[in-house]
Amino acid sequence: MELEKAKKIAASLLSYKSYTCQEIYQRLVRKGIDGEVAELTVAEFAKAGILDDEEYAKMYIHDALVLGMKGLFRIKQELRAKGVALSVIDRAAENSDIDTDNLLESYVRIRFGDKEFSDRRELEKAKAHLARRGFGLPEINRCFKKLNITVRSEEF
Numbered sequence: 623m624e625l626e627k628a629k630k631i632a633a634s635l636l637s638y639k640s641y642t643c644q645e646i647y648q649r650l651v652r653k654g655i656d657g658e659v660a661e662l663t664v665a666e667f668a669k670a671g672i673l674d675d676e677e678y679a680k681m682y683i684h685d686a687l688v689l690g691m692k693g694l695f696r697i698k699q700e701l702r703a704k705g706v707a708l709s710v711i712d713r714a715a716e717n718s719d720i721d722t723d724n725l726l727e728s729y730v731r732i733r734f735g736d737k738e739f740s741d742r743r744e745l746e747k748a749k750a751h752l753a754r755r756g757f758g759l760p761e762i763n764r765c766f767k768k769l770n771i772t773v774r775s776e777e778f
Contacts (some may be wrong), residue, residue: 628655628663636672640681643673644705675706679714687720691729694722696756726757726765739773 631653632646641649643664650660667673679701686692686700694715701711730752739745745766752762766772 624656624659625662628659632663632667640678642675642678642704642706643668646673676710676714679706679711683714683718687722687725691725693756695758723761726761727769730765730769742773745773
């Protein structure tokens with residue numbers, strides 16, 4: 623009886639948006655479903671292909687890169703927080719055909735435009751902003767070099 627209730631709850635949740643296996647498990651437990659029954663429900667949904675962490679990770683990476691303009695490091699952290707295994711995340715990231723360097727370049731053009739940095743501190747703040755979005759320092763430095771973004775005057 624509780625298994626049927628768990629399946630109905632899971633199906634209802636999944637009718638609105640995608641979830642990871644861990645998220646469905648946690649939501650079922652929060653709704654009062656026994657842990658073993660929640661695990662069984664998640665396993666059945668995964669076996670049927672309704673829950674697929676790898677497919678979820680692929681979609682999440684695509685949306686976060688293209689729509690959210692986030693870097694892979696941050697995306698990987700967010701997926702780990704959602705309970706997706708690191709091996710699944712890495713596979714999904716490797717299979718992503720999106721050029722993160724071009725995305726970073728586009729974001730820098732949008733965010734900073736033709737801004738001329740007046741001092742090194744201002745430039746470092748911009749780099750820190752990009753690092754918080756999940757881009758690596760080597761990527762950021764390559765992008766700034768390519769776009770010829772420098773400090774207007776070096777004053778020490």
